[in-house]
Amino acid sequence: MYTEKVMDHFSNPRNVGEIENADGAGQVGNPSCGDIMKITLKVEDNIIKDIKFKTFGCGAAVATSSMVTEMAMGKTIEEALQITNKSVAEALEGLPPAKMHCSNLAADALKAAIEDYLKKQNA
Amino acid sequence: MRKVYFDHSATTPVDPAVAEEMIKYITEHFGNPSSIHSWGREARKAVEKARQQVATAIGASSIGEIAFTSSGTEAANMAIRGVAYANRQKGNHIITSAAEHSAVLACCKQLEREGFTVTVLPLDQYGLVTAQQVAEAITDKTILISIMHANNEIGTIMPIKEIGEVARENKVIFHTDAVQSVGKIPVNVDELGVNLLTLSGHKIYGPKGIGAMYIRKGTFWQPITFGGGQERRRRPGTENVAGIVALGKAIEMATERMYNDAQRLSGYRDRLIKEVLEKIPNTILTGHPQNRLPNHVSFCFRFIEGESMLLMLDMKGIAISSGSACTSGSLEPSHVLTAIGLSKEVAHGSLRLTMGKYNTEEDIEYFLEVLPPVIERLRAMSPLSEG
Amino acid sequence: MRKVYFDHSATTPVDPAVAEEMIKYITEHFGNPSSIHSWGREARKAVEKARQQVATAIGASSIGEIAFTSSGTEAANMAIRGVAYANRQKGNHIITSAAEHSAVLACCKQLEREGFTVTVLPLDQYGLVTAQQVAEAITDKTILISIMHANNEIGTIMPIKEIGEVARENKVIFHTDAVQSVGKIPVNVDELGVNLLTLSGHKIYGPKGIGAMYIRKGTFWQPITFGGGQERRRRPGTENVAGIVALGKAIEMATERMYNDAQRLSGYRDRLIKEVLEKIPNTILTGHPQNRLPNHVSFCFRFIEGESMLLMLDMKGIAISSGSACTSGSLEPSHVLTAIGLSKEVAHGSLRLTMGKYNTEEDIEYFLEVLPPVIERLRAMSPLSEG
Ligand SMILES: Cc1ncc(COP(=O)(O)O)c(C=O)c1O
Ligand SMILES: Cc1ncc(COP(=O)(O)O)c(C=O)c1O
Ligand code: FES
Ligand code: FES
Structure with missing residues (x-):
C-alpha cells in the first residue's frame, strides 16, 4: 500500500512539534474529514531556519507533513513556495490514489504558514 | 518480534x-x-x-x-x-x-x-x-x-x-x-x-x-x-x-468450543476495557459495556486518527482495525460510530480489537504495554491534543 | 480396478x-x-x-x-x-x-x-x-x-x-x-x-x-x-x-501447457471417434467432427438410456457424463442435443467423454475395451433395439 519512503517518514517523522513565537503559522483541514495539518516556521534572512508540523491524519498525512518540512527546511521563501503537492508525493515515491488528497494538505499547510509570515512582514 | x-x-x-x-x-x-x-x-x-x-x-x-x-x-x-x-x-x-x-x-x-x-x-x-x-x-x-x-x-x-x-x-x-x-x-x-x-x-x-x-x-x-x-x-x-x-x-x-472460549475471552475483554480506560485518558468505550461479544473490545481515542494508530501497532506486530474514514480511503468514518452519537472527529480515532481462540494472556499483556506509548506519540503529533 | x-x-x-x-x-x-x-x-x-x-x-x-x-x-x-x-x-x-x-x-x-x-x-x-x-x-x-x-x-x-x-x-x-x-x-x-x-x-x-x-x-x-x-x-x-x-x-x-496437451489429446479424441463409430453400430457423433475442443468426444447410442450407461461404466471405474434427462432427474434431455436436431429418444442415449491432462493412452485403450460390451448389454435389455 505505502512505499518504503512513506513508511520511513511515518515511523520516524521529522520535525514534529510546534515552534513557539513562530514567524509564520498555517493550519488547513478539518477534523471531521479526518485530517488537520499545522505548520509553524522560523524565518531568518528570507530563509526557513526551522519548521515544525502537527498532524491529525492517516499514515500518508503524517508522512507528507514530515516530508514537506524536510523539503522546506533551509530553503528561501521563494523556493519553498515552489513546493507542490505533486513534488511532495513524488519525493515520497508515490502515494496510493485514495491518499493523494493528503499530500494536498501538506503543501497547502506550508503555503498557509508562508502567507502568514509574509502578511506579518508587511503588517 | x-x-x-x-x-x-x-x-x-x-x-x-x-x-x-x-x-x-x-x-x-x-x-x-x-x-x-x-x-x-x-x-x-x-x-x-x-x-x-x-x-x-x-x-x-x-x-x-x-x-x-x-x-x-x-x-x-x-x-x-x-x-x-x-x-x-x-x-x-x-x-x-x-x-x-x-x-x-x-x-x-x-x-x-x-x-x-x-x-x-x-x-x-x-x-x-x-x-x-x-x-x-x-x-x-x-x-x-x-x-x-x-x-x-x-x-x-x-x-x-x-x-x-x-x-x-x-x-x-x-x-x-x-x-x-x-x-x-x-x-x-x-x-x-x-x-x-x-x-x-x-x-x-x-x-x-x-x-x-x-x-x-x-x-x-x-x-x-x-x-x-x-x-x-x-x-x-x-x-x-x-x-x-x-x-x-x-x-x-466453533459450537463445541463456544462456551469455554467465551468464558476465557470475556475475561480478557473485561480486563482490556478496564485497564485501557484507566491508563489512557480521553478514551471512550464504544458499544455496550456488558451486552457485547465476548471477544470484542472497541474504543475511540480522542485527538488521534485510526489509520496511524493501526499502522504503528502493526509495526509492533499487532493487528487491529479501525472505523476511521482514512483506513477505507473514504471521506466518512464508520456509519455505526456516528449512529451511536459520536462526532466524526472522535469516530476517526476508533480502534477495534477482536480476540480469537489462539490469543493468550501474554498477548493481552503485550498489547497493554504497547498501546499507551503509541497513543501518546500520536497525541504529541496532533494539533488537536491539548498536551 | x-x-x-x-x-x-x-x-x-x-x-x-x-x-x-x-x-x-x-x-x-x-x-x-x-x-x-x-x-x-x-x-x-x-x-x-x-x-x-x-x-x-x-x-x-x-x-x-x-x-x-x-x-x-x-x-x-x-x-x-x-x-x-x-x-x-x-x-x-x-x-x-x-x-x-x-x-x-x-x-x-x-x-x-x-x-x-x-x-x-x-x-x-x-x-x-x-x-x-x-x-x-x-x-x-x-x-x-x-x-x-x-x-x-x-x-x-x-x-x-x-x-x-x-x-x-x-x-x-x-x-x-x-x-x-x-x-x-x-x-x-x-x-x-x-x-x-x-x-x-x-x-x-x-x-x-x-x-x-x-x-x-x-x-x-x-x-x-x-x-x-x-x-x-x-x-x-x-x-x-x-x-x-x-x-x-x-x-x-493451463496456458503454458495448452499447445502440448491439445496436440496429445486431440490425437486420442480422433482415435476415439474413429474406433467407436467403427465398433458400435447405430452410433451418432454429436458436435462438429473437426471444429471441436481437443479433449472432447460425444456420441449418441441409439436404443439405450444415458444414466444406465453411465452407471455401468462407473462400475468399471470410468467416469463419463450424459445429457440424458434421467441423469438430471428432469423430464427433458439436454436442450443442446435437441437443438442440433436429435429426437428426444436419441438424445437420451448420449455420452460425453472429456479428457484431461492426466489421461494416458492406456485410459483410451481401456475405454475402447469396456464400452462395446456395455452398449451391447444395454441394447440387449432394450425394447427399442432391433437386435
Ligand atoms: C456483520 C457482518 N455481516 C456480513 C459480513 C460479510 O460477510 P463476508 O465477509 O463473508 O462477505 C461481515 C463481514 O465482514 C460482517 O461482519
Ligand atoms: C459452458 C459453461 N458455462 C458455465 C458453466 C458454469 O460454471 P460453474 O460451474 O463454475 O458455475 C459451465 C460449467 O458447468 C459450463 O460448462
Ligand atoms: S488523512 Fe484521511 S486519508 Fe489521509
Ligand atoms: S427412466 Fe427413470 S428417470 Fe428416466
Missing part, C-alpha cells in the same frame, strides 16, 4: 483441523456433486454432511433449510432481496437498523432505488435497537425486518429474540445477519425466532469464500441468481465443495 | 502445484485483503498477483478489467444481467444461442420475465451459429450478444471472432462464456473481439468456487449484488483469497 492477531472480526485463521478436512477435497476428492458417477456421489455426500453440520449448529429442523453461498455478503443479498422480490405483491416496506453491515445496508439501498421503502432504525448510545422500535415501525406494507445479531464494529448484541416475537406477532418475515455471532454466542433459529439467518465461514476459523443462508421452511422467497439447479434451486453454480466441507467442520468445532 | 476419469468438462482435479499455492493461503496467510495491517496487505498482494495472471492469460490490457467471482455461473449472471440493467435505457433486446449453458440461458429467461426480449439463435446440426445469423438478428434495440466460445456438451467451437466483428460493427456489447475453452484453445479478448468474457477455476485444474469476469474498459455495466467495495466495487463480499490465488496459478499453467 511478537506477532499478535487481534482482528478476528475481520477474518480468522483457518483451524488446522478444518484445513485438514478441506484439503482432502482439494487434493483427493474432486468430483462435481452434480455428477452421477462415484466421483460425483462422493462429493455430494460431503456437501450434504456439511449441510447437516450447519443445520445442527444453528438448530434448523432440516437440511433443506440450509443453502451454501460464497460469502456472508451473498447470503445477505439472497435473504433480503430474495424475500423482497418474492413478497412485492404483499408490500414494499422493509425495516432495518443503522447498525447493519454494508452487505445489508447496500441491499436495502438498492431496493429503495427499485421502489421499496426502507426504515433504518436509529441506535441508542450503545448501538441497540429495541423490539418496541421495531413494533412501532411496522406498517401493513412491511414485508421484511432485517436486524443483525451482533455488531461487527462495536460488538453490541441485539435483542433478536424480542424482535423475533414482534415479527411473529405481526407475521413479518425476519432475517438476522449472524455473521459475527455464530460460534461466539448461542445461535438457535427457533429461540431467536427468525425466518432467515446468514453466516460466513471465514469468521469462524473456516476459509474465505463460503457462507450459508438458513431459510425456514415455508418462507416466501425467490432466487436472485440464475443458472443450474444446485442448492435445491436456491443458488446456482458448481458448489465450492472444499469450502462447504470446511464450513461444516468449522461451525461444528 | 482401474480408475479412469473422463469427465473433465464437469470438473477437473486440482493440479498439485495449484493446490500447493492455494494451501498456503488456507494454512498460513489468512489476512483479509481489506485490512490495512501486514496480514491484510499480504493477502491483497496475492489477490492482485492472481489478477495479473488472469489478465495475462486472456490478453486483457489491465488488471482493472478482471473481477473475481464465485463461479462461472456467477460471472455469467454479472456479465449478462449487469449489462442488461445498465443499458436498459438504450434497448431491451438480447441475442444468444440455443447452445448456451444454463447459466446464460437462465439469466436470459429471467430478463425476459423482467421485460427484456431475447432471441435464441438456433443451431445447425453441428451446434454452430454463424456471424450472419447474429447480424440478421440485431435490431436497433439490441444491447447484448452472448454466445459461448465452446460448448460443454458437444464440444463445438463457435466462430467468436466473426461474431465479434459483427458486434463491433453494430456497436453491440458482446459477451462470451469461455468456461470450456480457456486453457484448451487460444483465448484472447482482443482477437475474439469481446467486451466481456467469463471463466471458471474448476474446469482448468483449479478449485471449485472461483471464477472470473473480464470486462473491457469502457463497457457500460452495473453490479448485481450489493455490499462492501471489494473487487473495485464490482463484486462485494470478502474475497476467496485461496481460491483466487489458485485460479491465477491454474490459468497460468
